[in-house]
Amino acid sequence: MTAQMRPQMAVCPGCVAAPSEAVEQAPTEARLALSLPTIHCQACISAVERALNAYPGIHSARVNLTLKRALIEAEPDLRAADLIPVLEGLGYEAHELDLTALAATHNDKAGRDLLMRLAVAGFASMNVMLLSISVWSGASDATRDMFHWISAAITFPAIIFSAQPFFKNAWSALKVGRLNMDVPIVLALVLALVTSLWETSLSGEHAYFDAALTLTFFLLAGRYLDYRTRAVARSAAQELAALEVPRATRLLDGQEYEVPVADLAIGDLILVRPGGRMPMDGEVTEGHSELDRSLLTGETLPVFAAPGTAVSAGEVNLTGPLTIRATAVGEETSLHRMADLVAIAESGRSRYTSLADSAAKLYAPGVHILSALAFVGWYLYTFDVRTALNIAAAVLIITCPCALGLAVPAVTTAASGRLFKKGMLIKHSTALERLAGVDTVVFDKTGTLTAGTPQLVSLDEMARSDLEIALALATPSSHPLSVALVRAAREAGISPADVTDLREVPGYGTEGLYQGRRVRLGRAAWVGAAQGSQTTAWLDTGEGSKPRGFRFTDALRPGAAEAVRALQAAGKEVLLISGDTTGAVEALANRLGIEKWVAEALPEDKAARIQMLADQGKKVLMVGDGLNDTAALAAAHVSISPASALDAARVASDIVLLGQDLEPIAEACGVAGQAIRRIRENFRLATLYNVIAVPLAVAGLATPLIAALAMSSSSITVSLNALRLKS
Amino acid sequence: MSVLSYLIPISLILGGAALVAFIYTVRSNQYDDPEGDARRILSDEWDDHPKP
Numbered sequence: 001m002t003a004q005m006r007p008q009m010a011v012c013p014g015c016v017a018a019p020s021e022a023v024e025q026a027p028t029e030a031r032l033a034l035s036l037p038t039i040h041c042q043a044c045i046s047a048v049e050r051a052l053n054a055y056p057g058i059h060s061a062r063v064n065l066t067l068k069r070a071l072i073e074a075e076p077d078l079r080a081a082d083l084i085p086v087l088e089g090l091g092y093e094a095h096e097l098d099l100t101a102l103a104a105t106h107n108d109k110a111g112r113d114l115l116m117r118l119a120v121a122g123f124a125s126m127n128v129m130l131l132s133i134s135v136w137s138g139a140s141d142a143t144r145d146m147f148h149w150i151s152a153a154i155t156f157p158a159i160i161f162s163a164q165p166f167f168k169n170a171w172s173a174l175k176v177g178r179l180n181m182d183v184p185i186v187l188a189l190v191l192a193l194v195t196s197l198w199e200t201s202l203s204g205e206h207a208y209f210d211a212a213l214t215l216t217f218f219l220l221a222g223r224y225l226d227y228r229t230r231a232v233a234r235s236a237a238q239e240l241a242a243l244e245v246p247r248a249t250r251l252l253d254g255q256e257y258e259v260p261v262a263d264l265a266i267g268d269l270i271l272v273r274p275g276g277r278m279p280m281d282g283e284v285t286e287g288h289s290e291l292d293r294s295l296l297t298g299e300t301l302p303v304f305a306a307p308g309t310a311v312s313a314g315e316v317n318l319t320g321p322l323t324i325r326a327t328a329v330g331e332e333t334s335l336h337r338m339a340d341l342v343a344i345a346e347s348g349r350s351r352y353t354s355l356a357d358s359a360a361k362l363y364a365p366g367v368h369i370l371s372a373l374a375f376v377g378w379y380l381y382t383f384d385v386r387t388a389l390n391i392a393a394a395v396l397i398i399t400c401p402c403a404l405g406l407a408v409p410a411v412t413t414a415a416s417g418r419l420f421k422k423g424m425l426i427k428h429s430t431a432l433e434r435l436a437g438v439d440t441v442v443f444d445k446t447g448t449l450t451a452g453t454p455q456l457v458s459l460d461e462m463a464r465s466d467l468e469i470a471l472a473l474a475t476p477s478s479h480p481l482s483v484a485l486v487r488a489a490r491e492a493g494i495s496p497a498d499v500t501d502l503r504e505v506p507g508y509g510t511e512g513l514y515q516g517r518r519v520r521l522g523r524a525a526w527v528g529a530a531q532g533s534q535t536t537a538w539l540d541t542g543e544g545s546k547p548r549g550f551r552f553t554d555a556l557r558p559g560a561a562e563a564v565r566a567l568q569a570a571g572k573e574v575l576l577i578s579g580d581t582t583g584a585v586e587a588l589a590n591r592l593g594i595e596k597w598v599a600e601a602l603p604e605d606k607a608a609r610i611q612m613l614a615d616q617g618k619k620v621l622m623v624g625d626g627l628n629d630t631a632a633l634a635a636a637h638v639s640i641s642p643a644s645a646l647d648a649a650r651v652a653s654d655i656v657l658l659g660q661d662l663e664p665i666a667e668a669c670g671v672a673g674q675a676i677r678r679i680r681e682n683f684r685l686a687t688l689y690n691v692i693a694v695p696l697a698v699a700g701l702a703t704p705l706i707a708a709l710a711m712s713s714s715s716i717t718v719s720l721n722a723l724r725l726k727s
Numbered sequence: 728m729s730v731l732s733y734l735i736p737i738s739l740i741l742g743g744a745a746l747v748a749f750i751y752t753v754r755s756n757q758y759d760d761p762e763g764d765a766r767r768i769l770s771d772e773w774d775d776h777p778k779p
Contacts, residue, residue, distance in 0.1 A: 041766060042766035042767060042769045042770050043770075045767060045770070046772055050772075063763060064760040065760055065763030065766060066759070066762040066763055067760070112754075116750060116753060119749050119750065119753075123743075123746045127739060127742055143731075146731075150735060154739075
């Protein structure tokens with residue numbers, strides 16, 4: 001921003017003489033956002049706002065309880081990291097949100113637009129309906145004409161403004177020579193308006209202004225419901241993405257600077273602390289550590305990292321700080337290159353036509369032919385264009401897919417709301433329909449069926465004295481295996497041995513002195529043992545005997561066993577495809593009772609196998625979390641990923657599981673099936689109304705009153721039927 | 728029936744006023760936090776003097 005000359009508004013000459021203070025027009029304000037998942041009441045709002053507003057440097061803070069967020073305007077140098085302890089002191093969990101990732105939720109222009117159109121249509125239809133009621137109850141001659149003219153004056157601008165979404169959709173469909181639900185809608189609207197205006201100018205009896213507006217109102221209500229459902233899911237998905245603030249620590253002349261990941265350049269030296277995730281691809285230049293690659297490859301075994309080791313974005317550093325020279329950043333990283341694979345896989349899925357579209361394909365030509373036939377028949381019978389046109393318009397209005405437009409959104413809104421309460425986020429508009437047809441479920445192993453935290457399994461095979469030494473060595477370390485060992489040993493009532501001179505050697509393990517002997521706990525090669533296929537930490541007690549192995553397995557995610565059992569009980573085939581080693585995959589498959597499993601699968605193998613299942617006519621649900629799953633997630637008929645998954649995997653999947661528990665998956669399949677049954681029921685209901693009303697219209701007996709009754713009652717029945725799902 | 732010439736404009740103006748009021752509330756972000764606003768009214772924090 002540049003400082004600008006401001007016009008002097010002062011009246012006294014002294015003020016003019018005073019130099020206008022060079023205020024720092026540059027960044028005077030920073031905007032921060034915090035996610036506060038635990039706030040729930042008015043007292044929470046007051047407490048958080050009071051604490052934040054009292055904090056030095058904050059200009060204003062406001063809590064949004066609906067989104068469970070706090071938006072803060074503050075001095076530019078204030079960091080969200082400074083505020084989090086303040087809120088945690090009050091007892092509220094707080095996480096920083098990346099505002100750029102949230103941008104779209106802020107100015108929700110499309111939703112507002114739709115709401116405004118809905119309001120105008122509602123206002124106009126109520127007014128016109130009141131005028132119509134007086135016509136129906138017997139107004140005649142000049143009064144009726146006046147009412148009709150007033151209705152026309154309200155209807156035309158209202159329809160031109162509020163029905164724009166339908167006009168646009170119909171036009172874009174017609175331009176490519178296709179029919180969608182909007183084409184009969186627009187045709188009915190236009191024909192109704194034209195014939196009504198003509199009738200009014202001839203002081204005729206029947207005008208369909210109220211029907212055209214009510215139709216617009218109901219259809220917009222359907223669109224708005226549909227939009228809201230997806231907006232809620234989108235905003236929750238964005239919040240997940242915004243929780244991962246993309247920052248990295250850049251080393252420049254020995255100084256550490258925190259910079260946004262987008263600013264990194266090739267050749268930069270980046271410091272990654274233990275527990276941190278690699279922000280880019282690169283090569284280790286300094287430090288020793290172990291890397292967790294499970295999100296990329298599905299392997300659970302930590303990999304040793306030393307100067308020269310190549311690392312990819314998304315890997316997690318486990319033990320020691322690493323300095324990395326960036327070799328690829330941003331779009332060039334292996335993480336982003338996977339996007340190509342996803343794009344290829346996704347092109348297959350766009351072939352799916354939604355239930356509403358396939359209904360429209362059947363319905364639209366039928367309606368048009370019926371209405372045209374009515375016109376031709378009546379013209380040949382009476383040779384009167386006015387009567388024939390009137391009847392054709394009545395047929396179009398009565399058959400207009402008002403209830404059809406509500407049938408799908410009303411049900412998906414109810415079902416998505418119910419699943420959202422169970423912790424499932426339906427991201428894609430047709431995900432529910434596709435989920436209902438699933439007959440095969442493919443699970444990824446690491447991070448999906450397992451929680452990604454190790455669990456000690458060989459506790460009972462160890463001598464008590466060894467356990468005591470191991471516990472002492474593991475206690476100071478934050479390595480996941482050490483943490484798991486400490487937890488298991490403490491639960492078994494082991495107390496640590498008296499080990500002195502404890503020292504953690506990043507990338508290798510920990511060592512210390514016990515009764516004058518050097519004892520070590522760590523990697524196989526460091527301790528002098530043979531590397532096996534299972535995740536193992538080795539203990540060398542320094543007595544010259546063979547090192548003892550502590551074997552670990554991945555702990556199951558809560559609800560994993562239940563979900564697999566429920567899916568199998570529902571008659572679905574369950575498969576396990578993982579990039580991990582054969583032994584680990586086989587063990588897990590046996591534990592969960594999954595008969596078909598594939599190990600050591602590369603990302604392309606996973607996608608290819610899904611494609612193969614699809615070619616056999618199976619409808620595949622893929623559940624996965626890693627980068628190696630993204631292509632498979634995109635290739636599957638429908639896909640689910642847990643909230644802990646990499647951003648790329650969440651983007652590629654249709655449904656995101658917000659909690660830790662996997663159990664809702666089986667239930668979601670049930671709810672989806674129920675929702676589809678309800679949608680079909682709604683279609684049948686709407687058709688039933690048409691079957692009753694259309695003969696009346698074709699016979700020329702339909703008055704505007706009958707049209708209004710048929711339309712409103714079918715819309716209301718359909719909405720009520722959809723709401724039954726929620727109970 | 729001449730009463731209609733008053734009543735119809737009056738009803739349209741009243742309805743139009745409600746429509747304008749609704750559009751104003753949408754434009755001034757009054758539906759951004761329905762849950763929070765419903766609870767804020769229970770707070771007595773700013774009852775004695777308005778929030779600065």
